[in-house]
Amino acid sequence: SRRPLNYPSITTLDDHVMDFLVSGTSRLCVDQFIQRLGLNPSDFEVAICAVGFTNGRQRVISWHDYAQLRALYHQIFPEIQKIALTERINLHTYLDSIGLLAQKNIGMVDIGRHGTLQRSISRLLATEGKEIEIKGYYLGTFEKANSLIEEGYSINSYICHLGKPITLHHIIKLCVEVFEFIHTAPHGSVIRFDLTSHDKIEPVFDSADCNPERLAKAEALQQGALDFVRNSADIWSKLDFLQLPPEMAVEPLAQVLSNPSRQELLYLG
Numbered sequence: 001s002r003r004p005l006n007y008p009s010i011t012t013l014d015d016h017v018m019d020f021l022v023s024g025t026s027r028l029c030v031d032q033f034i035q036r037l038g039l040n041p042s043d044f045e046v047a048i049c050a051v052g053f054t055n056g057r058q059r060v061i062s063w064h065d066y067a068q069l070r071a072l073y074h075q076i077f078p079e080i081q082k083i084a085l086t087e088r089i090n091l092h093t094y095l096d097s098i099g100l101l102a103q104k105n106i107g108m109v110d111i112g113r114h115g116t117l118q119r120s121i122s123r124l125l126a127t128e129g130k131e132i133e134i135k136g137y138y139l140g141t142f143e144k145a146n147s148l149i150e151e152g153y154s155i156n157s158y159i160c161h162l163g164k165p166i167t168l169h170h171i172i173k174l175c176v177e178v179f180e181f182i183h184t185a186p187h188g189s190v191i192r193f194d195l196t197s198h199d200k201i202e203p204v205f206d207s208a209d210c211n212p213e214r215l216a217k218a219e220a221l222q223q224g225a226l227d228f229v230r231n232s233a234d235i236w237s238k239l240d241f242l243q244l245p246p247e248m249a250v251e252p253l254a255q256v257l258s259n260p261s262r263q264e265l266l267y268l269g
Contacts, residue, residue: 013080026206108121118136136156188205192204
């Protein structure tokens, strides 16, 4: 059975919430941002123009555009608040359905950077009265993730940990987008969880964030990586001492990002 509507609602759009709402890897128009919230853009045409946008079809590109988008979110906050309450209930039901709420310790694997997902899930579980220890395992974390350590969270990083060593941190910073592309999921971003007609909670993906050509390229890249791992697994299993240091793992990519050949430039577009 579903939980009753007795959850505390969000009372303000703080920096963490706002950063999440305006995030994404695709260039969206104002209407698409509102749709991503689960709202109907036509209900907010006056508010869209009031904050400075020409109309809802205007793309959000510059820092000024994003400042206007933030102002818009503050204006329509009561509607966001209602959506957030429903989504919190749906997300709780989903986490319960996959068995997460019955655990005492869980591991979270993510690309990393600031570790905000780990903090967000932990805070959500706290509102449910759940004391579940989350250990984060990340490709790499930046110095900002040190706040997680200070708050008592457990995190482990492979390439760089809290921005150290600086040489490996610099490689990621050469083009964060490439590292994110390498780990592209085979679907758009998860924007919310909804109740289906079969009375089941399932994730809703952002269709605007799902470019077929882009996904096909990511799939080919990931398949190559998996093939390499499978081909090497037999050798690694027989040589327990063999380790792959992060410096060696990222060296070819570092060369492509810092000093690419003409052919590599063409591949990168």
